[in-house]
Amino acid sequence: MPSYRQIDISKVKTISIKSRKSKVHQQDFAGIFDPKRQSFSSFIKSLPHILVADDLRNFVDDVVTSARRRKPVIALIGAHVIKVGLSPLLIDLMKRNVITCIAMNSAAAIHDVETALWGMTSEDVEANLADGQFGMAKETGEFINGILRAAMRERSYGYGEALGRALQTASKKKLSLLASCYKFGVPVTVHAAIGTDIVHQQPTMDGAATGEMSFRDFKVLCNVVKDLRGGGVVMNIGSAVVLPEVFLKALTVARNLGYKARGFSSANFDMIQHYRPRVNVVQRPTRNGGRGYMFTGHHEIMIPLICAMIKDRLSGR
Numbered sequence: 001m002p003s004y005r006q007i008d009i010s011k012v013k014t015i016s017i018k019s020r021k022s023k024v025h026q027q028d029f030a031g032i033f034d035p036k037r038q039s040f041s042s043f044i045k046s047l048p049h050i051l052v053a054d055d056l057r058n059f060v061d062d063v064v065t066s067a068r069r070r071k072p073v074i075a076l077i078g079a080h081v082i083k084v085g086l087s088p089l090l091i092d093l094m095k096r097n098v099i100t101c102i103a104m105n106s107a108a109a110i111h112d113v114e115t116a117l118w119g120m121t122s123e124d125v126e127a128n129l130a131d132g133q134f135g136m137a138k139e140t141g142e143f144i145n146g147i148l149r150a151a152m153r154e155r156s157y158g159y160g161e162a163l164g165r166a167l168q169t170a171s172k173k174k175l176s177l178l179a180s181c182y183k184f185g186v187p188v189t190v191h192a193a194i195g196t197d198i199v200h201q202q203p204t205m206d207g208a209a210t211g212e213m214s215f216r217d218f219k220v221l222c223n224v225v226k227d228l229r230g231g232g233v234v235m236n237i238g239s240a241v242v243l244p245e246v247f248l249k250a251l252t253v254a255r256n257l258g259y260k261a262r263g264f265s266s267a268n269f270d271m272i273q274h275y276r277p278r279v280n281v282v283q284r285p286t287r288n289g290g291r292g293y294m295f296t297g298h299h300e301i302m303i304p305l306i307c308a309m310i311k312d313r314l315s316g317r
Contacts, residue, residue: 028049052295059233059295063313067098071228071230072100072227072228074099074232074235075090076281077237077239078108078237078243081238081299087112087177096314098310100186100187101186101188103189103190104190105190106192106193107196109159109160112176112178115176116167117143118172119171145199145205145206145210148162149209150162152209158189159189160220164179165182167182168182189220190214190217191214191243193242225250225253226254226259228251228262228264231264233264234285235266235267236269236270237299238299244280247280248280263289265290265291265293266291267282269297270296
């Protein structure tokens, strides 16, 4: 005899599957894409109409609608975006009047400057750390710190604009977000956390200049964020802490000053979903009006996909 009692399920009531509510139907399944006969638009349509695939299409619609209505489309980016070679894609969307502002941490600015001036970036940290040479490339520090120190006296330029202006003669400026933003008149802001970047550990570092120039850029970002009224998009790409915190404070300043910065969409793109991007970018700002999305995947795959989808949608296909 078994020692534990089992319930009698012989009288359990069942229902017909025909009357049951189901979340997935055959028409939602993925279609077969034929690259020989079909376009990229067909590939997008072939994605399953389920979960994040639908979120991706909806987010693209939000971006394109915002661009057509001349609402802000703000990209908050971490350094990894530049390290994996995505700058040309964001620059292309700026040229098409889609992205209207870029905010980056100062590590991203470093990689952007090195790419613009020398066509290379991202040193081998482990190889250079053992003997204290990590982050000691003097040209990088002398350029960035020198520009910030000189521009601070002018009272008008912020961190991003000063670097963008200085990079107009760089040999690889077409690959530079900073240089391109300056050229196209797109606000670009750099947000430094003192001590986090290689230029902070060099003799040319000026804490007063770095702090003042970054503070000016915070006010520039606040001025852009204030126009997120009844539309607009904020996308955070690869910044786990700095940009989500900066954005939340910029949004608070805008609302505190009486601007109705509500009713916009926000999204986080990253390989791992972190607390601050999820809460400070996706959830809290879009409460009581707005939509939030979270997309998990490698930037070097996800961002080319989303940029291509935006361009395809813009074409009207």
